[in-house]
Amino acid sequence: MALADLLLAYVPAGIPDYLTSYVHGQTPLSTTPAVVASLTSYLAIIFGIQAVMKNQQPLRLNALFRVHNVFLSSGSLLLLVLMLEEVLPIMWKHGVFYGICNEAAWTPRMEFYYMINYYFKYIELLDTVFLALKKKPLQFLHVFHHSATALLCYSQLEGKTSISWTVITLNLGVHVIMYYYYWATAGGAKIWWKKYLTTMQIVQFVIDLQLVYFGTYSHFTHTYWPNMPNIGNCAGAESSAVFGCLLLSSYLFLFIDFYFRTYKKSLPKGKVAANGKANGAANGKAQ
Template identity: 65%
Template structure:
């Protein structure tokens, strides 16, 4: 079993005079946790698409709106929130890696700890908050690229399926994504404030690197599961936690992200 000792960031947050989380936020309870059923996810994504494309049509005869203070606040909070969630996840998962090894941390059922489940839920909710990125593009009358819309919607679906599938490897993808988002939303915040950021062009390179690491990890975890389950004579380190559907969807979506971001990088 893994250690249950909370880290310093978790302990500090719990020392603050704030109410405890409801059970259905601290734990994934399909049908009780918000946005935890397929119809809810479909309705949310459909509403998002209707709003952004309907808003784009309505804005055709209007001048662009900046909403600069609100845009800056949105990006600052997402950067800071991503940094906090990243710190919480790392202080939970790194001791597991240290004590039991990397394969255990990405493949064992016990690596899906109660605290990690809470962090996965908050990361999932962040994906709906991030949909407001598109709303700002619409009111600013910026073009909506396929990569942007697809990535935002597909990532929400991806997080939903991994929560249902309880894939222990999720932390690799999520921590890398949170690290990128700390920098990305900080960049948006600073440029909105009027600063020039010299490392702008490296953000897309960093995202491509992230997806390469993601794919290597999730392909390895999926290979381990399928060989241990169906091809026991093949070389394998053992099975991996999570459902088959979650593994296959994760591999498919992350592969599509890689090729889409490479295409975007080549064009821009």
Template identity: 65%
Template structure:
């Protein structure tokens, strides 16, 4: 049984805004927008054509900044992620409190109607976030493999978990929303001209997120497969969700962890080396000046 609505949900429903259509509140493959393999594939193809075609078109043009639009994009994504995070936490925390963590990540009852709506909104956020890359293209910034792969694959991941109805999804999504609140706030502030010192720690937080994600989804998957196929092995019982969604989620999140670790090492070790070289160069210049 789902917990009663929380204060954030109740506040939003008290506002004079139209009710959501049934196929937005509930995942109905073929009726909910972008809910079929063909639609998801088409969306990803359009994304790749737009960004790589845009790069080709921009070769002979000067970069465009679209600063106010870029700031609005990041502000809305940061605040929207915070709102969705609050809605999800007020729904799932009472379930954890009443029934325990294993129930919350593995029982079918943890996939409540309201959580399903939040999962759908989070899924659509992934398509909104594709405009991150469009801004990079018009600014003539390089497109890293990690950026393009992460944006496309995460939309597909959310699609597979909605189809698979994996109750453990909230762990991955709430952590991701928390990171995105900070990440898009960082981009908003830097676009406004502020120097933010904690970018390196934001990447560390992303890596930590994937470590927690993997521990949780591997545990849930092990428990399901052990209870289903190897009843003599120790487990806490079966876990909600399809096998395909579980395997795909584990594989993709594992790739994210290694890719972000590689990005961290490449970015910040190179920066540390550059800082040391700059410091040595300045020290040598001071010695030469004194000598002269």
């Protein structure tokens, strides 16, 4: 029995369709005003907490922080396995390009997994709440990345871009390791590979961009310039595809900039250590 079938056996009957499949305007957070209002509230909350905490002692919240991280690490692993279980047989049967770009790869189960991943992005906003309550610096990269990624996932659900799973599974793989790292270090573990989390994220975005630019190129050439070399159409709304390309490109540049500002070897040793403490890997968390 597939893992998805095993889990679905415990799902109660009578759940509305809009909670298991994406229905614009009915599924929670499925309209632009709702998403914008949620992300605006996120910004107001974190900067409000920062203002309130200015003259307060930082809160530890260690146990709650560890629960948050172990939930996201284990949840990311489960969702990663479910997605691969669904999409790998499609690729095995029909080929890689079909599995990445054909609209048939946007199966009902994959759509449901995309929705869960989308809601994970709102849970991940609590990362910033913990930082604010602990009086840690709120770096632009961290705040922008967390809020923009929720918007990115929303746009891809709206546009039904079949290539979405490639970006999401890479991101989930990184999150399994990343949230484990934060869980472990919150418990006092000394882990030497903090710097390589950022390296992993940069590599992730490089692969992401190769895939999404390929898919976008293939769609536009197949649709508008069929005489140009292309393999075939890549399904999904054009606006969602272009938005994804632009946003992921900005992530790559921002994370490379973060890496060099934080870990550049040419900096004096004391300054590297100071930057590492001030910025922290938490400020470079991925989607």
